Amino acid sequence: MRYFLALLTLLYATSIGNAAETVYVLDIRGAIDTPLVEYVKIGLSAAEKDPSAALVILEMDTPGGLGEAMESIVEALLSSRVPTCVYVSPSGARAASAGAVIALAANYVAMAPATHIGAATPIDIGGGDLSKKIRNDAAARARTLADHRGRNKEWADKIVREAASLTESEAIKNKIADLQAKDTNDLLAQLNGRKVAGKPMELANPVITRVQMPFRIAALRVLANPNIAYLLILIAFYGLIAELSHPGAVFPGIAGGIAAILAFYALAIVTVNVAGLLLMALAVALFIGDVLLPGHGTLSLGGVVAFIVGSLMLIHGPMGTVSPWLIAVATIITLAFFLTIATLAIGTWRRPKTMGREAMIGQTAITQTDLQPDQTGRVVFEGSIWNAVSESPIAKGRRVSIVDIDGLTLIVSPK
Missing domain, CATH: 2.40.50.140 (Nucleic acid-binding proteins)
Structure with missing residues (x-):
């Protein structure tokens, strides 16, 4: 009986020793926004619930994003019970602004060839540098993270204060990044045996699990795109004005109402300049006014100027800006749309009565x-x-x- 128990114990120990470690891979692409926070937490939570999880890799290519979202991801990485690695890839990718600070919070930072990291100076919604007080706070945050993970505090400070940006070789030389890897397999081979909290990672033959972003989160991230938010505002304008000028058409009003609700959500993420929004509303009023009070195009000209300036001012900050080409096309379409709608409406008002x-x-x-x-x-x-x-x-x-x-x-x- 003793021999039988010993054999079972040996078989169990062998099976445990041969069990493949699991590596979870998250895809961090585009701006660092609020929906992305939930995705990162989902991936980290899944790894923590998996006894075989050995590492969570955040494959990153980002221009930066919202400070609040960045802080939430940093906190999630610092509290993770599973080792983490930010991998700036593929070649040509970057971990800029908020992405650089997130990278400092990971246990390891790896970079593919021809990538760069840095330029983490905080900016306001107008795209300008924030006050000295806020820069000092951000710099202290970067130094704290660098010190916690054993990285170069001086360069972490420069990334924030001076918007310094480093190539992969420069980042490794200055101890901001730990290693260069051409792909995920190369990364795992180099990380195999490296220690986290004194315990070596077993990554000789790992099972790679890529965490898919839920459709709901992916859809919300699309809404957070400045160009999409801008289009939603236009559709809301188009639909509601069309419904008001043609009561009972139903569809324009429904489409405009849905677009307006989605726009409110998007604008809560990208942060809107109210002056820009008011200028766009003024432009619409001028377009219609030029038909009601013929001014030989003077009001429409003013409307075009107000629309362009308002569009340029509308969204400008950590989440990016609206494409100038989109603004140009939208200006032409909006002018034609509202002049057509207003003309049809005025034609209806001025049409001779057929009864009474x-x-x-x-x-x-x-x-x-x-x-x-x-x-x-x-x-x-x-x-x-x-x-x-x-x-x-x-x-x-x-x-x-x-x-x-x-x-x-x-x-x-x-x-």
Whole structure:
């Protein structure tokens, strides 16, 4: 019996020793935004629940992003019970601004050939540097992370204060990055045996698990794109104005309402300049005003200027800006759209009435009887017989003009 138990123990120990370690890989592409925080936490949580998890790799290519989102990811990396590595890849990728600070929080930083890291000076929504107080705080944060992970505190400070940027070889030389790897397999081979908290990582034959971004998070990240947010604002404008000018069309109003709600979400992420939004609204008012109050194009010209300036001011900050080409195309389409809508609306307002008293005055009728002053006769108007009076004699069968209506009696005159 003792031999049998010993054999089972040996087999169990062998199976444990041969068990493949799992490496979780997260894809960090584009701006560092609020939805990305949830994705990173999902990946780290999955790794922590997996007993075989040996490493979490964040494959990164980012221009930076929101400070709040960056801080949340940094905190998640610092508290992770599974070793982490930020891998700036593929060749040509970057870990700029918020991405550089996130990299400092990982246990290891690796970079593919022809990549760079740095330029982490905080900026405001106008794209300018923030106050000295905020820069000092950001620099202290970078130095703290560098010191915690055994990296070069001086260069971490320069990345924030001086917006310094380093190539992969410079980053390794100055101890901001740990190693250069041409691909994920090369990275794992170099990390195999390296220690985290005194324990070597076993990565000789790992199972690589790529964490897919949930559709919901991917969709929210699309909305956080400045160009998409800008388009949603335009669609909201188009739909709501079209519905107001053509009540009952339904679809434009629904589309505009949905776009407006999605735009509110997007604008909460990208941070909007209110002055830019007001200038765009003014542009719409000027476009319509040029039709209501003909000014030989003066108001439309002012609308174009207001629309372009407002679009350029609207979104400008850590999440990027709206493409100038998109602004140019949107300006032309918006001008044409609102002039068309306004023209159709004004045409409807100015169209002659087809029913009622106003519609009958000025129309032609035919006398059915002789008409004498101060005597009521009859006329035929559009197939109906009406009582009629006239100030002058008119013979039967003559064409007369309706000049007024008194109750159910037409007042006519010779035509």
